[in-house]
Amino acid sequence: MLFKFIKRTLIVAFTISVHFFYGQKTPKKETQIGFGQVDFLSIKMPDNEKNMGFTGVHYNLKLNDWSYAGAGIYGAVSGIRGGFFTLGVNAGVQQKITENLFIDAGFHFGGGGGASAPDGGGAFILPHLNLGYNFKYFSTTAGYSYIDFFDKGAIKSNQFNVAIQIPLSFETVDFKERESSFILDDLKNTLWNNTSNRVSLLVHLNNLDVTKGSYKDKTIRLAGFEFNSYLNKKIFYFIKADGAYHGIKAGYMDVFLGAGYHALMNKNRTNILAKFGVGAGGGGDVDTKGGFLIYPDVSIEQKLFDNIYVSINKGFLMTPDAHFSSSTLGFGLKYYIDKDGITPSIQEKKTFSKAKFKGLEAIIKQDLYVNAARDDKGGFTQNMHQISLQINFFLNKYVYGAGQTSFANFGAAGAYAEGIVGLGVQSNTFFNDTTSVFVQLLGGAAGGGGISTGQGLIVKPSIGINYKLTDKLDIRSGLGYVKARGGNLSNAYFNLGINYHFSFLSIK
Incomplete structure (x- = not known):
């Protein structure tokens, strides 16, 4: 009798412990409101050159009911400057006039250039003031904009611009919840029980x-x-x-x-x-x-x-x-x-049994290349600055895959750009949950702006630190080294930026 009692007690205890492990409290779900935007403007070029058609792709997060911030990339699509690209950050406000009519006023700052255009160091500003209309599933805006490549560039223009905005929101939980696992039965009575x-x-x-x-x-x-x-x-x-x-x-x-x-x-x-x-x-x-x-x-x-x-x-x-x-x-x-949900929407024949929260970071930062080597004869060097966007997807709690794109914005190298990928490792937080450190190795394509990168292959190892501002924002700083294969670029670099991070639900 005693043996049977102990056996049954152990079975009940094991069952309860398993249920507790999988039935742990689900993280708080938050919806991040955002929208994608495609816009177009025709820029008046200096010296009677044909206008440059400039089109951009952006993603913005709504900070509250009336303001937004994000990032975007522009590229030339008409004129004579094919290969002219820029990257920048957006900020703006949207104020309703009627239920569907609204004013959109915003500012874009970035860097880039190319195609032998008079872009100077690459830094530019692009403010706009538009009138918009909400068609429920998308919005359109049109109005005035001004562009100025102010770091010794000659491109300055006032022009009309048009844009289409499409709502693109997503579900998030705290970044610390990354790699938390659940069985789907434990999520059926939660806010996650919707279509993936x-x-x-x-x-x-x-x-x-x-x-x-x-x-x-x-x-x-x-x-x-x-x-x-x-x-x-x-x-x-x-x-x-x-x-x-x-x-x-x-x-x-x-x-x-x-x-x-x-x-x-x-x-x-x-x-x-x-x-x-x-x-x-x-x-x-x-x-x-x-x-x-x-x-x-x-x-x-x-x-x-x-x-x-x-x-x-x-x-x-x-x-x-x-x-x-x-x-x-x-x-x-x-x-x-x-x-973002536990009910499959794409492959009806596929069934899922597990869910896990995966970590994601989006980082906007400013890089400084110390004495960046140029293609000019005589070993000419000069500091170069660039604006960078890096996305980190966490493969587990500590290791992430990274992709980064960067464009020069100061230092007489406006056409320089990078597109690199790699891996990194990030620590747990310490100092009262405020600080973490990372090390990463990225490599890929780079060139333009007279920077000596040979045929374009570079490698960039770096280390750095994140310091908490809010649950979703960190200050991020790093230092590293960049080396070009076949070119003379071989120097230290430093960066400082903002890290926006969260976790999202992934099922399998």
Whole structure:
């Protein structure tokens, strides 16, 4: 009898402990309101040059009912400056006049340039004052804007601008909850019991075999990333960015926005994706005229394990009149995420059993390159500054994969840009939960602005520290070293910025 009693007691205790482990209190769910924006302005260029068509892609977080802040990238799509790109930060206010009519006043500060344009060091401001109308599922705005490349640049212009804004919100919990795990049954009676959203991230190498125009019969080797977000089971939209690291003079990059169709095969282990994108590209002496490019592509993906696939893509990249054209062949790794809910929306035949909160950081920072080497003869060096956007996705509680893009904004190197990826490790917080440290190694494509990067391949190790401002914001500071393969760039750098971090629900 005593043995049976002990046995039953142990079974009950074990059952309770398992339930406690999986049935732990779910983290508080918060909705971060945000919106994406695509805008266009036609910039008057100096010396009677043809206007430069400038289009931007932005994402902004709503800070409250009337203000917002975020980041965006611009690229030339008409004129003669194909390859002219910038990166910057946004801030603004939106005030309702009527239920649907509103005023949008904002400010954009950034850096960049390219295509031998008179961009000086690259720093510029772009304020706007627009009138907008809310059509429920999207908004449109139009109005006045002013642009000034004020660091010894000659580009200054007043112009009309138009924009489309689309609501894009997401669910978050505290960053400290990353890697917390649950079984789905424990989430059925919570606010997480809603339909999930599917996204994916592809990191790839892409080869352009040039068939017409600059570098005909040569191969331009690119590295970059692609982000997909699904509207339903088969239709998705994507944003893609690449930079050259071999085959031509450093400085080429492209950015595309588009949509695609996803077909499932082989019990969801094989995917075929057909995509079409439009965007901007150029630099590195690749003549894309005004910079507007089209990008049709077909990809085949094969599942390796869990949500990781290997991808092969084949397509074309060209100007609409085929002044420059190339065939494309790429290889990469893709990671799929079903997020923000426990009910699958994309693959109806797939069932999920577990949920885990994954950490994400978005960092805007200002870099200082000490005595950055130039291509000029005589070993000319000068300090260079750049604005950078880095995204960290945590693979576990401490290790993250990182992607970063940067554009020069002071130091007479306005056309310089970077697109790099890598890995990092970040510690737990200490000093009363206020401080953490990190070490990371990034590498990829860089060039332009007269900076000596050879054919464009760089490596950047660094260490740094995060200090807590709020639950979602840290001050982030780092120092490191940058080395170009085949170029003279080899020096220390420092940076300081803001780290916005949170965790999101991922199911599998």
